Amino acid sequence: MKTKLFFLITLYLIPFWNIGQNLSPPIQNYSSYEYNAASKNWGLTIDENGELYVANNNGLLHFNGENWTLYKLPNKTIIRSVAYVNGKIFTGSYEEFGFWQMNDYGSLVYTSLTHLIKDHEFTNEEFWQIIQLNDAIIFRSFSTVYIYKNNEISVLDAPFVVTTIAKYKNQIIVAGEQRRLYWIKDNTLTPLESQEILEGKTIVDMVPFGDSLIIGTKLSGCFLLTDGKVALLDDTINNELKEHQLNKVLALDSNTIAFGTIKNGVYTYNIKWNTFQNLNKALGLQNNTVLAMLQYKEQLWLGLDNGIDKIQLNNPITYYTDHTGVLGTVYDLVDYNNELYLGSNTGIYYFRDNKLQFVPGSQGHVWDLEVIDGDLFCGHNTGTFILKDGTLNKVSDISGGYQLVKVPETESSYIQGTYTGLANFKKGKNGKWISSRVTGIDFPVKQLCFENANTVWAAHPYKGLFKIKMNDEHTKVLEFIEIKTGAIPNTYNIKLYNIKNQIILSSEGNWYKYDPISDVISEFEEFKDYKDMNLVNYNATRYWFFDNDNQKKIIHTDLGENQFTLDDAQLRKRLAIETETIVSYNDSIYYFTLTDGFGKLNLNRFENELKNVDLPTPRVSSFIDGNETHQLKEQEYKVPFNTSKTIRIEVAAGSFNKYTYYYELNGTIAQSSYLDHGAIILQNLPFGEYTLKIHTVSIGNELSEPKIIKFKILRPWYFSNWSLLGYFFIGIASILLVRWYNKQKLAKKHHILKVQMQREQEERLAQIEKEKLEKEIKRKQTELARTTMSVAKKNELIIELKDLIALNQEAFTNKQRFKSLSKKLDSSMNEDQDWKHFEVSFKELHEDFFENLLKKYPKLTPKDLRLCAYLKMNHTTKEIAPLMGISVRGVEIHRYRLRKKLNIDSSQNLSNYLIKFK
Structure with a gap:
């Protein structure tokens, strides 16, 4: 790949x-609104990590490259001076000086030193300057110099107002209002010689410059002390400093000095070439009053009367605005x-002697500037001009001169896109340019590309893309070919390019090329990584x-x-x-x-x-989980689970640049991301151990050495050892309980199955018994019916025999034998005996029939009951008559009487009623 x-x-x-100045470097403004403190900034210092500290009216400002933090003194007084020395930030205020140090939580903590002063009282003193000399720290007020060394403070009272001090040749030099310079030697002030040139001048600042000392005065310019002799700097810079009131001096390199003024910002002066550049409010500073200056690498920091500015010195990009x-x-x-x-949209301008000049008569919108054959063409809103010797000469009245493109295979023929079509430009033999409108086209053309000498591609922003064929003189359109959508999704707002003699198109962020041989538009693979x-x-x-x-x-x-x-x-x-x-x-x-x-x-x-590239390793400025801030020196941060929902880790890499960061998180889960700020927010991480690697990303997308942070999200209480032990016992108990429950459930299921099987067995037996009883009843019913019919037929036969014998009585000679025969026939038709047998069998089939019938109809006689029984058996009147030993007529009469007793209507069938009666 x-x-x-x-x-x-x-x-x-x-x-x-600034019309009279060169291009200026980039300037970054930090307003009081941004750093959230007072506007005035009296002093600047920076530590070895590139973090900035500012003496501000509200206190000490700290800028780590990502965030501004304000720290106030216990008495909340204005901090007038600041200096970083060996891990401590020394500050001076009103009758107070001391130092700040970073605690384990990433915050600055103040320690006062004034209690070390013996036998001396402050007299409304403010400390405006702090300088390190070897292992001593010197604090300056307007009346006294205090030397802090070996945890002791010695006091040097001056008999004059001390306006500034400086470290020079490993000594402290003091400037006083009596316009003299003094060395501090053995805790006394020793004057320098040959200072007459400084008489009557107020010295405001001094800085070493090689082997010399730059001496800046309030209104008299700047001087250079070299080998004991004081000389005035060149008037080139001094005239500016005198006019705008010098306030601060800073040596940038062996040839360059920065001067901060009260009224006109900052000057950078090259002493070798005797040239300077001025940056003021008109050029991008927030304020013209410079109260403090600091150089860090290729940057110049300014503490202003209103804000803080950072100037990128020697920057590869400069600007004119x-x-x-x-x-x-x-x-x-x-x-x-x-x-x-x-x-521009207001006309044509040019630089001459670093001054911007306007070309007279060029007012209006200028779209295109082209140098062709030594002539400067200007595509203008009102036409096209040639600029020569500062004068504009119109060569085309066609409004809106866009791009001028040379016609292939010609020496000096050009086609121009305009508001209303195409224009032709040719240079005559006399060296003069002539132009004419290309006829046959009337829509605006801003971009055009030649396919060959007679074919040009033109894009209309709304009507689409066209291939235009012209005559050999390029004065007339011969053919319009509209390019339809195909490989190109949209022909509107197309951009055209001629790259290496090939037509290249851009549409909706995608790139295409045209092949004139196959007349096909296809994707342009070389630009596939440059979509949109x-x-x-x-x-x-x-x-x-x-x-x-x-x-x-x-x-x-x-x-x-x-x-x-x-x-x-x-x-x-x-x-x-x-x-x-x-x-x-x-x-x-x-x-x-x-x-x-x-x-x-x-x-x-x-x-x-x-x-x-000098790429710093990020530093951790805070580690916060929930509302708890951890100490930064911890080897491994331990985060309670209940506060781990959001973990915020802030890192910084110093104030030199606005860095991009890259982090990798490895642990229970892994994640990584690029950030354009120094705040890493990790959310909803599961418990476990994690390693976080944070890199600063260089301008070449390279990674710095990582800052490695280890942290552990503790297990929640419900995953603690005691909880896990409890879960173990609960699990064992649960297993036993489940086993007991399953055993009970199984036993119950077995019992239910057993009962169900028994019930089903009983039901089967009951069904069998029922079927058996039903068969038995059916058999008995059949047998009873058969027996009854047999008795009925027998009785019917006996009755017929009796009737036959009675009719032939005279045939019997022996009367006694006739009677004996009649008695035998009568005894054979024993109704009571037959009824008893019938009754026994009937009661087996209809056990409670007679009892229930008598309960409902108590007036029924035994003979009525017999008739009811025969009727329930569904016997006919003819069948009942022999059973009861009476005639059919007698049975009918009996039935009639029975109907009366049972109170049954004549419309209701008596037999059916009794059959249904239980």
Whole structure:
């Protein structure tokens, strides 16, 4: 996989304006609103980690590169001076001085030293200066010098007002209001010789400068003490210092001195070349009154009467900014005859002797500046002009001169996009340019690219993309070919480029190329990593892309392994979106057009800085879980589970830069992320041991040595050892209980199954018994019916025999035999005996029939009951008659009477009633 090197530079940019000055470095403003303290800042110091400390009217300000923190003195007085020495921050205030140290929680704690002063009383003293000399710390008020050494304080009273002190040649030199300089020797003041030149001058500051001492006066300029002799600096700088009241002096390097003034900001003076540059409020400072200065690496910090500023010295990017609005938004710039020309929405400007000049008659919107054949073309809102000898000459009346593109295979023929179509430009033999409108096209063309000498591609922002064929003279459109959507999702707002003689298109963030041989548009693989970007400058080896997303980065690449990104919030705010332009002056110098000026990049210097990155390891400034702040010296932070829902870890890497961070968390769970701030928030981590590695990310996307933090989220109470032991016993008891319960449940289930089986067995037996009884009843019913019918037939036969014998009585000669025969027949038809047998069998089948019938109808006679029984057996009248030994008529009469007794209506069937009766 192709490896890319991503370079990220973070620049703090504040605009500046001064028509008579060079380009200025970036300035970062820190307002009192941002650092949340008083506006006045009297002193600045920085520790070995690059963390800033400021003497402020409200107290001591601490800036670790990420956060500002204010610490107040116990008496809440103004801090006038500050100095960092060997891990301690010494401060001076009203009748108070001492030092601050960081405690185990990352906070500063104050220790006063004034109790060490013996036999001396303060006289309304404020301490304005603190200097280290070897192992001693010197505090200066306007009347006294205090020397702190070996935990003792010695006092040197001066017979004059002490305006400033300095360390020079490993001694302390003192300046007094009597306009003289003194050495401190053996706790006494010894005057220097040859100081007549300083007589009558108020010395406000002194700093060593090589082997010399710079002496700054309030209104008389600056002097240089060398080998015991005092000389005045050149008037080039001194005239400025006299006018604007010098206040602070700082040596930046062996040739450069910074002067802070009361009325006009800061001056940087090169003593070798006798040149200076001024930065003031008009150029980006928050205030013109400089109260303190501090150099740290390539930065100049200013403590101002209103705010704190950081100036990026020797920065590879410098800026020219129009605060007045006169220049406006710059759309193009070009170097012409060794002068820089700017085209803006207000006209054409150029620099001459570092002064911005306006080209008369150029007022209006300027879209394009091109140098062609030694002539400067200006595409203007009102037409196209050629600028020569400071004068504009119009060569085209067609309004809105956009891009001028040379026609391939011609010497001096150009096509220009305008508000209303295309224009043709040709240089005649006499050296004069002539222009004409290309007929046959009437829509605005801002971008165009040639496919060949007679075919040009043009994009309309709303109507789409067109391929236009022209005649050989390029004066007339012969054919319009509209490019339909196909490989391109959308033909609106397309951007066109001619890269290495190939038509390249950008649509909706994607890149495409056109193949004229196959007449096919396909994806452009070389730009696949630059989706959603505009190409704003390119040549054969370098490409500049502008990121269209919310981050709006500028990316420089060779399409290989070398790539870097310019990423800055202030720069993003100032770029002219959709018209952003990068102009190459040469292989190293590039210009950026801005909404209020322009920027200049020295690419060689920038790339050299990338090779010398000093990347600090982050430091932990706080470790907070819930509301508890931990000590920073802990080997392993222990976090209770109930406060571990949110863990906040703050880190910083010093005030030199606004760093990006990368962290890796390993443990019960793992996670990693890049951060543009120093606050790492970990949420809802499960308990367990964790290792957190935090890196500072360089401008080349390289990682610093990690800061390793180990912490352990303790188990919650319900996972403590005692809880786990309790869970173990509860588990054992639960297992036993479950086993007992299952055993009981199984026994119960077995019992239920047994009862169910018994019940089912009983039901089966009962069913069998029932079926058996039903069969028995059915058998008995059949048998009873059969027996009854047999008796009935027998009786019927006997009756017939009796009737037959009675009819043939005369045939019997022996009367006695006739009677005997009649008696035998009568005895054979024994109704009572037959009834008893019938009754026994009937009661077996219908056990309670007679009892229930008598209960309901108590007036029934035995004979009625017999008839009821025969009727229940569903016998007919004819069948009942022989059973009862009466005639059919007798049975009918009996039935009639029975119906009366039972109170049954004639419409109801008597037999059915008795059959249903239980």
